[in-house]
Amino acid sequence: MVLEKLGGIFKNALNKITNAIFVDKKLVEEVVKEIQTALLSADVDRQLVLQLSEKIRELALNEKIKNVEKKEQLIALIHDELVKILGGEKKELQIVKGKQARIMFVGLYGNGKTTAIGKLANYYSKRGLKCCVVGLDVHRPAAPEQLEQLAERAKITAFIDKKEKNPEKIWKNIEEKISKFDLILVDTAGRDVLSDELIIELKKLNSLINPQYSILVMAADIGQAARKQVEGFVKAIKIDGVIITRMDGTAKGGGALVACQEAKAPVLYIGTGEKLQDIETFNPEAFVSRILGMGDLATLMEKVRTAVSEQEIKKTKRISEKFTLLDLYEQLESMSKIGPLGKIAELIPGFGGMKAKLPENMLQVQEEKLKHWRYAIQSMTKAEIDEPEKIHDTRISRIAKGAGISASEVRELIKQYKLLKDLIGPGGMNTAEGEEGQEIGEANLNQIKGMGISQKKLQKLAKRFGRRIPGL
The missing domain is CATH 1.20.120.140 (SRP54, nucleotide-binding domain)
Known part of the structure; x- marks a missing residue:
């Protein structure tokens, strides 16, 4: 990056x-x-x-x-x-469940406007809002199809009309249908340049849609030129904020961020990759902390929420007493949605500097290992997933062959599963929701100490999670 x-x-x-x-x-x-x-x-x-x-x-x-x-x-x-x-305080949109908000997106061709809409729809739907997208870009070829595909991936409703070429008619036809949604994200037409024709169209749509927010989408690679582009759009309509896309692929991102601040248009979100979950709210202080190697836990937790739905998070909190490989598989799946281990490591305080000292490709090797574990679990029968303790050498060979991995990797998976089961199971570190002060068992304490964690760190860990550790 x-x-x-x-x-x-x-x-x-x-x-x-x-x-x-x-x-x-x-x-x-x-x-x-x-x-x-x-x-x-x-x-x-x-x-x-x-x-x-x-x-x-x-x-x-x-x-x-x-x-x-x-x-x-x-x-x-x-x-x-x-x-x-970079803008000082974090600026946020005031969007709440049950109170409808309409966001109109504007921007020039090739800046990632439609993709940003898909990402933001996914972002808010993961937070429990009922979202829909509306396609009013009638000029760019395949714009409705692209928005439709993004909506399908995010599992949200899309209102598009591939035949109608008048954006005002499209809006009037779907106005009643969108009344049941919390958040409506509207894709408008772009152009190669900010022409008089585009300005007239945006003014008409702005008056018709009456959005609570209008957001300008720009690519990071335009650098300082972002200021001129913001000022041009501000003359056409009121701009409430900016999304900077492709922050992961250019050295000029800092210039674009600073230019928006100078133009008095707060950066609200930044795009950091190609996946739907690769979008972050922009917090200048957290952003600087990450650059300086101090980590950014707030963004890490936000990434978890964007990658994993509220239902999945609740399910994770209610891991059954009988912890199986299916539970472990679901955890591995959730981790893969959050992003590469390298990106996650940048957000952990103190790990940014440590990451540079790790052997080359170490994180990629670990990431590949987790992927192989998922393949191994996919190759198991239901009985083996429910009771991994019964997996013997013959079954290990069959699982390894079916997953296309080595038998030693399957053995390592089962070993890690057993350790996790001991920690999470009864007497371990798992508690039912709402319980406080459960003791960590002596056997598990010895296992944790065996990992090389000092008493001081254990005490901090216990205090953080509301546990009592005997003997400390």
Whole structure:
């Protein structure tokens, strides 16, 4: 991911500050140069980069501040200034279940507008809202078909008319049908450029639809040019926010984010991949924390909610006392929906820096192993899934052959299953919903200690989950 490279430069600069014995002029210039390189490569406005550079120099060379305090203040300054130029506070749409909201999406061709609509429909439907999409792009070939396919993948209703070429007629024909939905996401026509013809059409549709929100969709690779595009659309209709797509594929994403802030159009969401769940609410502070290697747990939890439905989450909370391989399979399926382990690792505090020190391809190897475990479970009979303890050598060979994996991988799966069963089962770390203070059994405590977890970490873990651990 392009952001990894950007984050690597910033982490290197911060490490120089924290590891330095003294903060002198030579160190400051090295740090400033690295930060300038990172921001300019991200297409951030040169004037903003120079302003930040001067603030760093001013603080670093202030002799009234003690050296230790100076290090902390420098890191805090870099963090806070980056948050400020990216928009400061997080901006959110006020969308609630039971109160209908209409969102009109605008944007030029090739910026991922229709895909963004599909992603956002999936995002809100996973949060319990009844969503539908409406196709009013009558100019781009295959636009209705694309929206229809995205809606099918997200399992939501799509209102399209492949024959009608008047968007106003399409809207009037479906206006009564959409009354039962919480959220209506409307795809409008784009053009190669922001022409007078497009502006007239958008103004008419805006008056007809009367949306609660109008969102502009732009690709990250336009960089600083985003400001001009935002200002052009603002002249046509009121823009409540922006979605920046393709943040995972360009070095210019930072420039686009900053340009939107300068144009007074808050970035609401960013697209981070091709899958339906690859969309995040944009939180400047969390975004900067991730770049600086400090993690972003809020986005991690949001990814879980976007990938896994509320029904699936409730099901996970009610894992039966008889933990089977089917339960484990469902957990592996949920993990695969959240995203690659590498992306997940970036969001875990403290793991961002650790990730760079791991052997090359280690996370990919682990990801492949989880995939093989899923294949193994798919190759088992119902009896084997319900009672894996009864799987002997002959069955292991058959399962391995059916899954196209080695017998040792099947044995490893069964071993991990048994460990999880002991931890989750009666006397383990599992509690029924609403129970507090259940003790972790002595046998399980010994197993956890065997993993190399210190007493101090165990105490923190116990406190977090409301458990009592005997002997600690």
